[in-house]
Amino acid sequence: AENEISDDVHVNQLGYKTLSKKIAVIKGQYKKFQVVDSKTGVAVLTGDLTGNPKDESSGDTVCYADFSKITVPGKYFISISGLGKSYDFLIDDNVYSKLGDAMLKALCYQRCGTALTPDFAGEYSHAECHKTLAKFYNDETREIDVSGGWHDAGDYGRYVVPATVTVAGLLLAYEFYPQVFTDAVRIPESGNKIPDVLDEAKYGIEWLLKMQDSESGGVYHKVTSRVFPEMTTMPDKDVDNQLVMSISTNATADFAAVTAMASRIYVTIDPVFSQNCLQASQKAWEWLEKNKDFVSFKNPSDVASGEYGDSSGKDEKAWAAAELFRATGNEKYNEYFTDNYQIEGFGLGWQNVSGFAAIAYMFSDVSGTDQKKVDEIKKAWLDKADMFASTGQKDGYLVAMHKMEYNWGSNMNVATHAMHLLISDRLKTDDKYIHTAEDCTHYLLGRNTLNQSYITGFGSKQVKKPHHRPSAADLALNPVPGLMVGGPDSALEDDVAKSKLSGKFPAECYIDDINSFSTNEVATYWNSPVIFILGYLNSNRLL
Numbered sequence: 001a002e003n004e005i006s007d008d009v010h011v012n013q014l015g016y017k018t019l020s021k022k023i024a025v026i027k028g029q030y031k032k033f034q035v036v037d038s039k040t041g042v043a044v045l046t047g048d049l050t051g052n053p054k055d056e057s058s059g060d061t062v063c064y065a066d067f068s069k070i071t072v073p074g075k076y077f078i079s080i081s082g083l084g085k086s087y088d089f090l091i092d093d094n095v096y097s098k099l100g101d102a103m104l105k106a107l108c109y110q111r112c113g114t115a116l117t118p119d120f121a122g123e124y125s126h127a128e129c130h131k132t133l134a135k136f137y138n139d140e141t142r143e144i145d146v147s148g149g150w151h152d153a154g155d156y157g158r159y160v161v162p163a164t165v166t167v168a169g170l171l172l173a174y175e176f177y178p179q180v181f182t183d184a185v186r187i188p189e190s191g192n193k194i195p196d197v198l199d200e201a202k203y204g205i206e207w208l209l210k211m212q213d214s215e216s217g218g219v220y221h222k223v224t225s226r227v228f229p230e231m232t233t234m235p236d237k238d239v240d241n242q243l244v245m246s247i248s249t250n251a252t253a254d255f256a257a258v259t260a261m262a263s264r265i266y267v268t269i270d271p272v273f274s275q276n277c278l279q280a281s282q283k284a285w286e287w288l289e290k291n292k293d294f295v296s297f298k299n300p301s302d303v304a305s306g307e308y309g310d311s312s313g314k315d316e317k318a319w320a321a322a323e324l325f326r327a328t329g330n331e332k333y334n335e336y337f338t339d340n341y342q343i344e345g346f347g348l349g350w351q352n353v354s355g356f357a358a359i360a361y362m363f364s365d366v367s368g369t370d371q372k373k374v375d376e377i378k379k380a381w382l383d384k385a386d387m388f389a390s391t392g393q394k395d396g397y398l399v400a401m402h403k404m405e406y407n408w409g410s411n412m413n414v415a416t417h418a419m420h421l422l423i424s425d426r427l428k429t430d431d432k433y434i435h436t437a438e439d440c441t442h443y444l445l446g447r448n449t450l451n452q453s454y455i456t457g458f459g460s461k462q463v464k465k466p467h468h469r470p471s472a473a474d475l476a477l478n479p480v481p482g483l484m485v486g487g488p489d490s491a492l493e494d495d496v497a498k499s500k501l502s503g504k505f506p507a508e509c510y511i512d513d514i515n516s517f518s519t520n521e522v523a524t525y526w527n528s529p530v531i532f533i534l535g536y537l538n539s540n541r542l543l
């Protein structure tokens with residue numbers, strides 16, 4: 001047994017950077033561990049296992065093998081006498097560089113309104129999709145070109161609210177770690193002298209611009225078919241009518257935020273685009289000014305596609321104001337932000353965007369920025385980071401997740417907590433922020449109770465059957481690589497989860513089953529925070 005892989009020995013299945021803290025989490029109680037060089041079979045370190053906490057999220061009692069001492073690049077495994085060994089992993093400073101490229105390229109595989117040609121998409125290529133004019137849900141005689149953007153997830157719907165979150169993640173990744181992003185990810189624009197991350201973000205933004213009503217400035221909530229197509233439908237074979245749904249406050253405010261952000265980031269790289277984005281953003285703000293009452297979005301009874309509903313637009317509007325203030329220096333936006341922003345959870349997901357608003361304002365260098373407000377936000381931001389760090393220390397798997405946070409898209413919670421911590425690192429130097437963010441990454445790549453890597457194509461125990469229509473329908477053996485699945489959802493929100501996962505602990509409520517959309521679907525806004533994290537992890541990458 002000792003020479004066999006044990007599902008109870010958990011490591012980051014890709015590996016660790018040379019100078020990082022390196023810990024394996026072992027389920028059960030054992031005494032000693034060895035780190036073995038997997039090429040030579042020689043044990044390079046023998047050590048004592050420490051700790052015996054009971055992990056509340058998985059019910060596991062665990063102990064730890066700390067092998068941080070090993071800094072020599074190579075391929076290793078952990079061996080526990082009486083139990084078995086871990087998967088092989090690397091110690092190497094470039095251990096995450098391929099992953100960073102793949103997760104960005106995965107968004108390119110999600111592109112709509114274009115063919116994925118074999119020269120860059122290989123076995124995942126398909127013909128142009130969803131290119132015909134869309135009809136208005138309220139008046140099917142009216143048609144509009146809203147082609148482009150990304151398929152949101154495992155379905156082919158295109159939704160403004162989550163797409164803005166994807167864009168924001170990409171633009172922030174570039175803003176914080178510009179040196180990491182190359183022009184060689186092998187997307188269609190590679191080689192155009194613009195970092196591919198900005199090309200990819202622009203692909204999404206150009207579609208967002210089409211979703212704005214040119215008269216009022218309001219932004220349509222989504223364009224989707226009435227019902228989801230069969231799982232075995234390739235994008236180019238999905239010919240159901242695409243319907244444009246009504247304008248909502250949150251689509252409009254999120255749109256105003258990311259277009260203002262884009263106007264700043266592309267200002268020298270693509271001045272015309274930057275200018276268009278700014279105008280569109282201001283126009284969206286005009287709509288918000290004229291429509292002060294919250295306009296929610298609810299699916300009509302004959303529409304079953306994703307709803308992305310919300311009960312408040314306050315955080316979205318504050319985000320828009322903060323970004324517009326930064327882009328223009330105009331006091332009216334500053335005033336709106338300082339009067340209305342409420343520190344509420346600092347979300348970095350589709351429903352709570354107050355974290356994006358906070359980032360926009362904390363890092364503003366525009367004159368007129370209210371320093372007192374900045375300090376107040378920074379303090380609360382760092383308090384939250386301290387809370388994440390202490391949650392991570394208490395967690396058996398060292399992940400900054402409370403047991404109640406394992407809901408639909410829990411991996412996004414893990415990733416956005418890491419993102420929060422990495423932004424904290426720019427506000428205050430404290431090693432625990434970096435360590436806890438790395439610990440979150442280790443969780444996503446296999447150091448979890450299921451010994452499961454949650455990103456397709458990466459790790460030793462990979463996701464093989466994501467709820468992702470192209471992967472289900474194409475002829476390729478493996479799913480489209482570089483996509484993160486939602487992960488454990490203790491609310492059991494699909495039939496497979498209900499029948500296979502009942503009675504399990506929260507962190508165990510995941511199944512690699514094509515029909516488990518509540519645990520095993522992918523989404524563009526789940527990739528984007530990981531792209532941000534990988535920006536940090538690869539920022540010392542040796543090119």
Ligand code: G3I
Pocket residue numbers: 152153154155157305306307308351407408409486491493517521522523
């Ligand atoms: O709001 C409650 C919160 O108060 C509570 O603490 C928490 C505990 O379970 O649940 C929260 O609600 C969850 C909500 O997401 C917000 O996180 C719901 O249970 C959960 O059903 C809901 O899931 C969303 C799901 O759509 C269903 O609406 C996911 O966040 C969202 O990512 C997902 O998005 C889908 C699109 O609809 C369609 N396209 C695919 C995409 C990914 O699966």
Ligand code: 9MR
Pocket residue numbers: 153154155228231305306515517521
């Ligand atoms: O494929 C759909 C996925 O993108 C959504 O997240 C999910 C929840 O809205 O719904 C999936 O579609 C399923 C539908 O809800 C119920 N019938 C089966 C569909 C495919 O599994």
Ligand code: ZN
Pocket residue numbers: 111112113129130151156235
């Ligand atoms: Zn499409």
